[in-house]
Amino acid sequence: MKKLAFNHYAIWLSIILTQAIPLAWYSLFSTRQAALQELAKYTQTSDTSWFFGISILGGVVAMYLLAWLFRRMTVDSAREGIIAGLLIGLAFNIVSLLTIEMLSVRPLELVLIDEGANALVFGAAGLVMGAWRKYEPEP
DSSP: OOOBOOOHHHHHHHHHHHHHHHHHHHHHHHHHHHHHHTGGGTOOOOOOHHHHHHHHHHHHHHHHHHHHHHHHHTOOSHHHHHHHHHHHHIIIIIHHHHHHHHHTTOOHHHHHHHHHHHHHHHHHHHHHHHHSOOBOOOO
8 A cells, every 4th residue: 555755845835835825815915904903003123034934934844744644644635635734724723823813802804814824825735735745665
């Protein structure tokens, strides 16, 4: 029986997507998000470059964990990958963050803007890893 292997190219493409999708998503909703968060009165110039390092590190950890889960689940197609990615993103990411943000009394529209990017990231990563599979050589 074929055993799914880590496809590092697919994983690193997914890591790039963890940075590109939120960039595009928030550029679409930046004005509305800033208005909902009332960010204008808190905007200041400071060194935030370390945020990107944390974001990339988080993407690496999340995508390798997703790839490991896909190996254990034996995801064998793009369809299975996108479904699994969305379900994993919903179960482990969006539900907990939705609860936290709603308990912080944030507007539902703001919560949906923030969580929409996460749903797209996990769905796209699931699609890439499900479609671009690699198997270990048979003995």
